[in-house]
Amino acid sequence: MYQLHELSRVYRRGHGSVTALRDVDLEIQDGEFITIQGLTGHGKSTLLMMLGAMDRPTSGSILFDGLNLATLPESRLTEVRGRSFGFVFQSYNLMPTLTAAENVEAALVPLHVTPAARRGRALAALAEVGLDERAGFFPAEMSGGEQQRVGIARALVKEPRVILADEPTGNLDETTRVEIVGIMERLWRERGLSLIVVTHDSAVARRAPRTAILDRGRLSVRSNARTADPAPVPPDRAS
Amino acid sequence: MYLRYLTRELRRRARSAALVSIGLALGVGLVITLTGAIAGVNAADGRVLQSLYGVGTDLTVTKAPAAGSGPVGIRISSGGGGSGQTTITGPGGTTSGPAAGDHVLPNPGLTTVASGEVAAIDRLRDVAGATGFLELQVLDVTSSGNLSTFNLDGIDPTTPGLGPLSAGNLSSGIAAARTWFAEAKQGEHVALVSAGYAKQNSLEAGSTLTLSGTDYTVVGTVSLVSSTSADVYIPLGQAQSLAGDGHEVNTIDVAATSSSAIAAVQTEIQKLLPSATVTSASDLAGDVSGSLSTASNLAGTLGLAVALVVLAAAFVMAVLLTMGSVTRRVREFGTLKAIGWRSRRIVAQVMGESLVLGLIGGGLGVGVGYLGAFVFTKLVPTVQADENPGLAAAPTTFGSGPQTIAGGVPVNASGTTTSTFGSALHSVTVPITAPLSLEILLVAIALAVAGGLIAGGVGGWQASRLRPAAALRRVE
Numbered sequence: 001m002y003q004l005h006e007l008s009r010v011y012r013r014g015h016g017s018v019t020a021l022r023d024v025d026l027e028i029q030d031g032e033f034i035t036i037q038g039l040t041g042h043g044k045s046t047l048l049m050m051l052g053a054m055d056r057p058t059s060g061s062i063l064f065d066g067l068n069l070a071t072l073p074e075s076r077l078t079e080v081r082g083r084s085f086g087f088v089f090q091s092y093n094l095m096p097t098l099t100a101a102e103n104v105e106a107a108l109v110p111l112h113v114t115p116a117a118r119r120g121r122a123l124a125a126l127a128e129v130g131l132d133e134r135a136g137f138f139p140a141e142m143s144g145g146e147q148q149r150v151g152i153a154r155a156l157v158k159e160p161r162v163i164l165a166d167e168p169t170g171n172l173d174e175t176t177r178v179e180i181v182g183i184m185e186r187l188w189r190e191r192g193l194s195l196i197v198v199t200h201d202s203a204v205a206r207r208a209p210r211t212a213i214l215d216r217g218r219l220s221v222r223s224n225a226r227t228a229d230p231a232p233v234p235p236d237r238a239s
Numbered sequence: 240m241y242l243r244y245l246t247r248e249l250r251r252r253a254r255s256a257a258l259v260s261i262g263l264a265l266g267v268g269l270v271i272t273l274t275g276a277i278a279g280v281n282a283a284d285g286r287v288l289q290s291l292y293g294v295g296t297d298l299t300v301t302k303a304p305a306a307g308s309g310p311v312g313i314r315i316s317s318g319g320g321g322s323g324q325t326t327i328t329g330p331g332g333t334t335s336g337p338a339a340g341d342h343v344l345p346n347p348g349l350t351t352v353a354s355g356e357v358a359a360i361d362r363l364r365d366v367a368g369a370t371g372f373l374e375l376q377v378l379d380v381t382s383s384g385n386l387s388t389f390n391l392d393g394i395d396p397t398t399p400g401l402g403p404l405s406a407g408n409l410s411s412g413i414a415a416a417r418t419w420f421a422e423a424k425q426g427e428h429v430a431l432v433s434a435g436y437a438k439q440n441s442l443e444a445g446s447t448l449t450l451s452g453t454d455y456t457v458v459g460t461v462s463l464v465s466s467t468s469a470d471v472y473i474p475l476g477q478a479q480s481l482a483g484d485g486h487e488v489n490t491i492d493v494a495a496t497s498s499s500a501i502a503a504v505q506t507e508i509q510k511l512l513p514s515a516t517v518t519s520a521s522d523l524a525g526d527v528s529g530s531l532s533t534a535s536n537l538a539g540t541l542g543l544a545v546a547l548v549v550l551a552a553a554f555v556m557a558v559l560l561t562m563g564s565v566t567r568r569v570r571e572f573g574t575l576k577a578i579g580w581r582s583r584r585i586v587a588q589v590m591g592e593s594l595v596l597g598l599i600g601g602g603l604g605v606g607v608g609y610l611g612a613f614v615f616t617k618l619v620p621t622v623q624a625d626e627n628p629g630l631a632a633a634p635t636t637f638g639s640g641p642q643t644i645a646g647g648v649p650v651n652a653s654g655t656t657t658s659t660f661g662s663a664l665h666s667v668t669v670p671i672t673a674p675l676s677l678e679i680l681l682v683a684i685a686l687a688v689a690g691g692l693i694a695g696g697v698g699g700w701q702a703s704r705l706r707p708a709a710a711l712r713r714v715e
Contacts, residue, residue, distance in 0.1 A: 075581070
């Protein structure tokens, strides 16, 4: 699905430059769960942005289903993002003026889904993360964990090929972290989509079969000895 | 989704949205008020010109007395030395009469031309019509030695469509004028009197007015648009007899076939009557001075400039606030781009929000404009315009012995004074309003919407240029 070849990203900073990624080579298979680890500033988020077609490399290529995301025009990149990728952000990034259901619906706007169908799919996605009763709540009326579940529903609702999550548990407490990772893992297993998660948390990282480790922009890949068991799902979420 | 998102965003940013709308409202309101004020001042300007000049007349031909032809004013010696005679010295020489009674005099500021010149002008190319009339002044000396005056015009009854009594020049009394023209044409001794003179002298239709021993039947009262109205109108031939002028007139009104022909006709008349003064409406406009024309110029230039500066400032403020709002919403727009929203959809969202603010600003601006126009109308004093004395006839002088002219203006100790009676100096007072037309209001709303669209366009362009990765990185 993904083929990254000699991918580099250099940021200009005044008169100098910072190399975030150096000659990264990586292949990710369809339906794979992979985590990306590394210290702060070593290129994890930059690599995720490249994989999500939100940024272009300075050099090298990044093929997604045969399309080179490094050279596609912006309009095509937007289209690919709209159809194929679902994003989950550390700070949730929900629209504060939209309800949970409307936030989820927003992901279907680029796909020209009718309003009625949008609403139905949004409610179904919220139900999938156990938030169907919070559909009419605004972000400010929900806890961090609930907001992140809305974020996951928003990523999920368009039935993407890949879910890309940037520190999805970074702002959450231990219990909620387990809950969120469990939901994402379940969706990966049940839906067969690819899951790419940037995380600082080694416990989370080890749940994936493979972990890509970035060190000053250089990538190495580690196979985790034991594939993660399904995350423990709290009793009230079990279905 | 679009409208829900839009309205909730505006509600969330209520303070900033209110600032944009109020800024646009103030700008637009000022434009409305000043445009209305300019229109009002221009309308007043037009009314002054109409009042000074009359309606339907394109050119007026007069002839000033030749230099050295004797005193321009009129000197009256009444009852001096117990002679029982009134002696009047004027442009035509010196006349004496009984101590009491009326004395008909030509307008001292004008000299007469032969009636034949009217026909000559009428035959000129591009002349639609010409009429001559005789402006006279009647001095009435009472037996107690008091003096009153009134203005008398001799009107040609064969040219009802032109001159002081033409229908377009009458603000009231059109039916009376029609009757007067019909009867005057038959040679009847009929008179029309101005409404003011009729009230002052208790005259009405059917009353009898005696002039130099001849009785005239008053057929009605009239009010003229022009401020140069006389007090009494009688047929031209009879006025000429009273003045002893034979077949002469002292003012000729000329109508051109079209406005574009006025200049050519003016030149032709000037060639025909080299010593005459041929005045067109535009000449008169140039000679209108005083507070009104100053106000007109001020409103037309400075006022509009101020309005445009304020409007531009409102636009700039709207743009800056919108750009500030976009900057604060970078993460929001970055997220929308990340989930696949196209730039144009985000631009439409920003522009939609600005457009609504523009419409609200336009609506409020109309209210502000109405209020401003109301305050303007209430606060701006009535203004006065004076015709340049150079165009007017010379002042009239009274002398020898204390006298009183009509209206009770006292003569000073030296026995001389100046008066604005007759067609001497015209002073017109008009109120100024700020009329608002539908066009002004629509343009104002369009301006506010344009302001909103400009602000939204700039903000949207700023949002569309955001790269999602950069937008998300900037705030996270």
